[in-house]
Amino acid sequence: MEYEAVIGLEIHAQLLTDSKAFCSCTTRFGNEPNTNTCPICQGMPGVLPVLNRKALEFTVRMALACNCEINEVSRFARKNYYYPDLPKNYQISQYELPVAEGGWVEVETDDGIRRIRLTRIHMEEDAGKLIHDDHKPVSYVDLNRTGVPLIEIVSEPEIRSPEEAAAYLRALRSILVYLQICDGNMEEGSFRCDANVSIRPVGETNLGVKTELKNMNSFRNVQRGLQYEIERQTALIQEGERITQETRLFDPTTGTTASMRSKEQAHDYRYFPDPDLLPLRVPPPLVERIRNALPELAAQKKERFIKQFGIPPYDSGVLTASRDMAAYFEETVRLFPNPKIVSNWIMTELMRELKGEESGISRCPVPPKELAELLNLIGDGTISGKIAKTVFEEMYATGRGARTIIEEKGLLQVSDTGELTEVIRKILDDNPGEVAKFLAGKTKVMGFFVGQVMKVTKGQGNPAVVNRLLTEELKFRSLDK
Amino acid sequence: MANLYEMTATELGRVLAGKKASSVEITDAFLKRIEAMEEKVHSYVTVTPELALDMAGEADRRLARGEGGPLTGIPMAVKDNMCIKGQRTTCGSKILHNFVPPYDAQVVSRIREEGMVILGSANMDEFAMGSSTETSHWGTTRNPWNLDMIPGGSSGGSAAAVAAGEAAVSLGSDTGGSIRLPAAFCGVTGIKPTYGAVSRYGLVAYASSLDQIGPISRDVPDLALILNMICGHDPKDSTSVPRAHEDFTAFLDKPISGMTLGLPKEFFNKLASPDVERVVAETRSVFEGLGVNFVELSLPHLDYGIAAYYIIAPSEASSNLARYDGVKYGHRAAKFSSMIDMYCRTRAEGFGPEVKRRIMLGTYALSSGYYDAYYLKAAKVRTLITRDFKRAFEACDAIFCPTAPSPAFRIGEKIDDPIQMYLTDVCTIPVNMAGLPGMAFPAGFSADGLPIGLQLIAPHFEEARLIQLAAAFQRETDHHLKRPPL
Numbered sequence: 001m002e003y004e005a006v007i008g009l010e011i012h013a014q015l016l017t018d019s020k021a022f023c024s025c026t027t028r029f030g031n032e033p034n035t036n037t038c039p040i041c042q043g044m045p046g047v048l049p050v051l052n053r054k055a056l057e058f059t060v061r062m063a064l065a066c067n068c069e070i071n072e073v074s075r076f077a078r079k080n081y082y083y084p085d086l087p088k089n090y091q092i093s094q095y096e097l098p099v100a101e102g103g104w105v106e107v108e109t110d111d112g113i114r115r116i117r118l119t120r121i122h123m124e125e126d127a128g129k130l131i132h133d134d135h136k137p138v139s140y141v142d143l144n145r146t147g148v149p150l151i152e153i154v155s156e157p158e159i160r161s162p163e164e165a166a167a168y169l170r171a172l173r174s175i176l177v178y179l180q181i182c183d184g185n186m187e188e189g190s191f192r193c194d195a196n197v198s199i200r201p202v203g204e205t206n207l208g209v210k211t212e213l214k215n216m217n218s219f220r221n222v223q224r225g226l227q228y229e230i231e232r233q234t235a236l237i238q239e240g241e242r243i244t245q246e247t248r249l250f251d252p253t254t255g256t257t258a259s260m261r262s263k264e265q266a267h268d269y270r271y272f273p274d275p276d277l278l279p280l281r282v283p284p285p286l287v288e289r290i291r292n293a294l295p296e297l298a299a300q301k302k303e304r305f306i307k308q309f310g311i312p313p314y315d316s317g318v319l320t321a322s323r324d325m326a327a328y329f330e331e332t333v334r335l336f337p338n339p340k341i342v343s344n345w346i347m348t349e350l351m352r353e354l355k356g357e358e359s360g361i362s363r364c365p366v367p368p369k370e371l372a373e374l375l376n377l378i379g380d381g382t383i384s385g386k387i388a389k390t391v392f393e394e395m396y397a398t399g400r401g402a403r404t405i406i407e408e409k410g411l412l413q414v415s416d417t418g419e420l421t422e423v424i425r426k427i428l429d430d431n432p433g434e435v436a437k438f439l440a441g442k443t444k445v446m447g448f449f450v451g452q453v454m455k456v457t458k459g460q461g462n463p464a465v466v467n468r469l470l471t472e473e474l475k476f477r478s479l480d481k
Numbered sequence: 482m483a484n485l486y487e488m489t490a491t492e493l494g495r496v497l498a499g500k501k502a503s504s505v506e507i508t509d510a511f512l513k514r515i516e517a518m519e520e521k522v523h524s525y526v527t528v529t530p531e532l533a534l535d536m537a538g539e540a541d542r543r544l545a546r547g548e549g550g551p552l553t554g555i556p557m558a559v560k561d562n563m564c565i566k567g568q569r570t571t572c573g574s575k576i577l578h579n580f581v582p583p584y585d586a587q588v589v590s591r592i593r594e595e596g597m598v599i600l601g602s603a604n605m606d607e608f609a610m611g612s613s614t615e616t617s618h619w620g621t622t623r624n625p626w627n628l629d630m631i632p633g634g635s636s637g638g639s640a641a642a643v644a645a646g647e648a649a650v651s652l653g654s655d656t657g658g659s660i661r662l663p664a665a666f667c668g669v670t671g672i673k674p675t676y677g678a679v680s681r682y683g684l685v686a687y688a689s690s691l692d693q694i695g696p697i698s699r700d701v702p703d704l705a706l707i708l709n710m711i712c713g714h715d716p717k718d719s720t721s722v723p724r725a726h727e728d729f730t731a732f733l734d735k736p737i738s739g740m741t742l743g744l745p746k747e748f749f750n751k752l753a754s755p756d757v758e759r760v761v762a763e764t765r766s767v768f769e770g771l772g773v774n775f776v777e778l779s780l781p782h783l784d785y786g787i788a789a790y791y792i793i794a795p796s797e798a799s800s801n802l803a804r805y806d807g808v809k810y811g812h813r814a815a816k817f818s819s820m821i822d823m824y825c826r827t828r829a830e831g832f833g834p835e836v837k838r839r840i841m842l843g844t845y846a847l848s849s850g851y852y853d854a855y856y857l858k859a860a861k862v863r864t865l866i867t868r869d870f871k872r873a874f875e876a877c878d879a880i881f882c883p884t885a886p887s888p889a890f891r892i893g894e895k896i897d898d899p900i901q902m903y904l905t906d907v908c909t910i911p912v913n914m915a916g917l918p919g920m921a922f923p924a925g926f927s928a929d930g931l932p933i934g935l936q937l938i939a940p941h942f943e944e945a946r947l948i949q950l951a952a953a954f955q956r957e958t959d960h961h962l963k964r965p966p967l
Contacts, residue, residue: 039582039583039584042809043804043809044564044582044583044584044810045564045570045572045577045580045582045685045686045804045805045810046562046563046564046582046586046681046682046684046685046686047584047682047683048681048682048717048718048719048720049719050716050717050718050719051719078800080799080800080803080847082803082806082824084806084820087804087808087809088803088804089803089806090800090803139820141808268848268849269849270800270844270847270848270849270852271847271852272796272797272800272847272852272856275688275689275690275720275797276686276689276719276720277720278719278720
């Protein structure tokens with residue numbers, strides 16, 4: 001029998017607000033343990049939470065970008081469980097009434113664009129971190145992350161493969177990053193993914209018993225974890241066994257999953273509305289204000305670039321993968337209005353320097369103005385395209401401008417016909433045998449002459465001018481003969 | 482001049498204004514009184530003479546500069562569940578026996594701004610769970626009128642301190658009657674303001690949707706002054722209502738002729754004491770003499786109040802008290818074998834039996850599969866009770882009823898019978914459920930000399946109406962002027 005996988009993802013995204021969700025502590029990453037804390041996020045007796053309005057705005061921004069319905073009234077709820085990284089021993093989250101419900105995300109798959117529907121998006125607060133002593137049975141608590149705002153994005157169980165799951169994750173991350181509400185860093189944990197996986201015979205409409213996968217901290221590991229789990233479940237079913245509903249932990253070193261806790265051991269979170277926070281009202285005018293301020297997202301930008309600049313879909317996809325990259329491209333094209341050439345340069349020379357990471361563009365030492373200048377210098381024949389590539393490497397390495405580098409290194413292209421004619425005449429004089437071959441009809445020898453000229457001029461001879469002068473000089477010698 | 486510690490805040494204000502005594506002298510008189518009385522009454526968990534004299538000195542300097550308000554320099558007690566920066570705040574519990582808050586509760590900030598003098602933290606039932614102050618880790622407070630009797634709870638220390646002259650005024654908190662019951666039992670005046678009128682920031686939470694801070698004093702004018710000080714919006718408390726409050730002292734002298742008081746029959750079914758019945762009748766005729774009309778009415782869902790309260794309050798408490806786990810502050814078990822064992826032992830050692838009972842009740846009520854039958858049902862009952870009151874207020878300006886079915890009972894009498902203890906709050910709990918303001922005021926005495934306090938309940942944010950009614954009553958009567966025979 002053939003089986004298909006049914007996958008639903010729960011994404012946690014840390015919001016890029018300056019302060020925490022319910023107090024005014026900074027959210028800055030990497031500070032000394034327990035320095036970004038106050039009585040509120042430390043869970044001192046008597047403290048009360050006050051919602052960060054920015055966190056709400058960011059959540060609504062994401063919900064609108066994902067086509068969700070915004071609930072005019074939603075509620076914060078307490079999720080009760082004991083753990084030392086959770087100072088109140090409950091997490092402020094949302095349960096029965098989330099900020100947003102429904103919606104969808106468009107995902108590019110091998111079979112074209114697919115819509116993955118969302119169940120809900122809700123707000124909650126992050127927990128702290130435990131640091132375990134390697135030598136003593138002691139753990140330390142760092143509450144810097146405690147109370148950092150998160151949104152949880154829950155998909156419907158309608159993702160069909162690990163590849164599709166990864167594509168969905170990429171699409172979500174792209175939206176979050178475009179909206180500038182999350183840095184999307186999976187390794188640092190600001191963008192996390194848990195998965196619910198089950199399998200069923202192809203054609204079956206009821207869902208099979210699911211397992212929940214945790215601890216997949218990269219796109220690759222999400223795919224590996226899901227792949228392993230689907231194979232594990234399929235093998236079990238084919239052997240006539242049953243799947244146990246449980247939470248499983250992915251182990252990145254072995255690529256396998258192992259049981260963490262069974263359904264019976266699952267927590268009873270005893271959710272109830274948080275009495276310290278009033279029902280959350282998101283008035284329609286606020287929603288409209290946020291909707292009107294939404295930026296153009298990757299998918300829309302990609303389509304526009306194809307139409308407006310006439311570049312191929314693949315190139316447009318790369319150029320719009322990050323908002324900064326797209327802005328870089330557009331700014332360069334504004335200054336050097338040849339989109340195809342700009343696109344080629346970014347896709348090859350710049351991407352090589354960025355080592356394939358579009359996100360590195362924000363740290364690119366060559367601003368669009370300088371790239372456009374370089375492209376202008378090629379266009380007006382000041383330097384050759386080949387030399388330009390060397391110049392660009394130098395610009396990237398040193399952060400200096402194209403003109404400065406060209407002048408300092410004497411890389412100006414030689415177009416002076418007098419100077420070049422002198423060089424050419426000398427080469428022809430020194431190689432009478434080759435000249436004879438050429439005159440005998442072996443035109444291939446032309447390449448040899450060009451090479452010699454370039455060698456003598458250290459590549460600075462303007463190839464077009466060199467070709468023209470060589471042809472003229474050879475023609476002259478044939479008459480001379 | 483009478484003893485300073487016998488005076489009201491208003492009278493002490495006059496003493497200060499007339500430079501007949503300094504705040505330091507007044508504070509000193511109270512500290513001496515505390516020293517003399519504590520062995521008998523035990524109103525305080527922690528007395529803070531250094532803090533008090535510092536604050537008094539500062540108040541004197543402000544007054545000398547011609548600054549300060551009507552309460553500057555007046556000594557007071559704060560219930561042990563309001564955080565005072567740098568001063569131990571235990572909430573009457575072993576689990577916080579060593580907890581020193583790094584911040585001030587909003588009401589404590591207001592006290593500091595006003596320049597009042599904090600004498601110490603008043604005793605209370607552990608985590609405000611109790612009606613007698615007997616569940617305090619620090620031992621019970623005794624009723625100043627009869628030391629064999631409980632003072633009521635949970636703000637028993639706050640009420641007893643004012644009654645015994647150990648503080649001019651005090652702050653208590655009221656979740657199901659915890660200001661009004663001890664005020665009634667100790668012969669003093671206390672008000673639970675509308676939910677949201679006073680910031681809860683820094684009040685150690687018991688049941689967040691019911692808790693409210695309020696003042697206890699000897700008479701209504703003092704109550705009005707303290708309400709003026711503590712009411713108001715606080716952005717640090719999301720449930721605090723952004724609303725300007727009236728000057729409550731402006732209602733002290735207003736006539737009450739023509740006002741109507743409602744008599745809900747469900748409250749009067751529950752009277753267990755002929756003394757209370759007599760005092761109700763006497764009080765009614767005083768009000769009638771002042772031109773007040775009475776109308777009988779019904780609050781049909783009142784009888785479900787206690788049942789619903791003992792779902793909602795423990796549910797919230799089970800979550801609010803989860804943070805006391807030995808990890809960050811407070812008590813931690815000395816010996817344990819694992820993290821879970823540390824939690825278990827810490828909490829087993831740190832909490833008393835009543836707190837454990839309510840944590841278990843609440844944990845059960847919120848459990849998956851029971852939530853709808855308990856918590857959700859109780860929340861609906863709460864809505865019905867609120868609606869009953871709203872309807873009642875269409876027919877009257879305020880509701881008049883007992884604070885408790887009987888006067889104070891003996892120490893030990895109900896401590897082993899939780900249900901009987903819970904029933905003590907039958908007349909006060911519905912007011913918290915509806916978030917209304919309720920006041921207890923001295924209205925007479927039982928045959929054996931125990932004070933009896935009656936209750937007035939007003940619509941949301943109509944504290945001024947309660948002040949107006951009770952002030953008029955106190956002008957006509959002298960129950961509030963009687964002092965316990967200590």
